[in-house]
Amino acid sequence: MAEKNQNQYPPAELNGYHRNDQESLHTMEDEEAKRKKRMKWTIGIIAFIIFQVVQALFFVLVIMKFKSPKFRVGDFVVQTLTINTQASPSFGMSFIAPIRVKNTNWGPFKYAASTVYFTYGGVRVGQAIIPKSKANFKSTKKIDVNVTLSSANLPSNINSGVITLKSQGELKGKVTIMFMFKKTKISQMNCTMTINTSTKAVQTLSCK
Helix, strand or coil: CHHHHHHCCCHHHHHHHHHHHHHHHHHHHHHHHHHHHHHHHHHHHHHHHHHHHHHHHHHHHHHHCCCCCEEEEECCEEEEEECCCCCEEEEEEEEEEEEEEEEEECCEEEEEEEEEEEEEEEEEEEEEEEECECCCCCCEEEEEEEEEEEEEECCCHHHHHEEEEEEEEEEEEEEEEEEEEEEEEEEEEEEEEEEEEECCEEEEEEEE
16 A cells, blocks of 8 residues: 555646646637737738728828819800991800800819900900809809990801800919918810801810
8 A cells, every 4th residue: 555655646746737737728728819919900900001001091092182173164145136238247245155164173272253254256245254262172153244346357258157155264263272381273165166157056176
């Protein structure tokens, strides 16, 4: 019996081994938890950096890309039209010109007062005053102005039954993005329209 007791581990030593195993297991679990935590942090930081890069690219390529608003005259209805085809051909015309300022920027376009000139055969026959205002971001500013045109000593082709007019103008202003980034932009109008003298209707209208 004595020899058998000598070959057995004392209870104290057994408890020591159990404690060491448990401590090792806890240490491994703690290291694994820390490793997973570090990985989560790393993935989170990488995702945040990628998001910031994408956001910066979007901001630079889309938001901060300043564009010149489109400055155009739209289709209109001729209110009055008189034509004299005698020795000194002339005509008189009146209509409401629908001026449009289309702003595709991510910020408002504030512009100064301007003038749109109407010409026939290279001769100025009338004008429209554009008051200073602004076109909000991603919107179209609508301006309706009364226009009266008149001319004398016109070319003989006034008898052709069609009056070809040109409207030209320049709109200068500033686009403001994020309330702090500003850039001066100039919009040009260059439109050509033909009016049928019999029906008083606008047959064609094109703008560059």
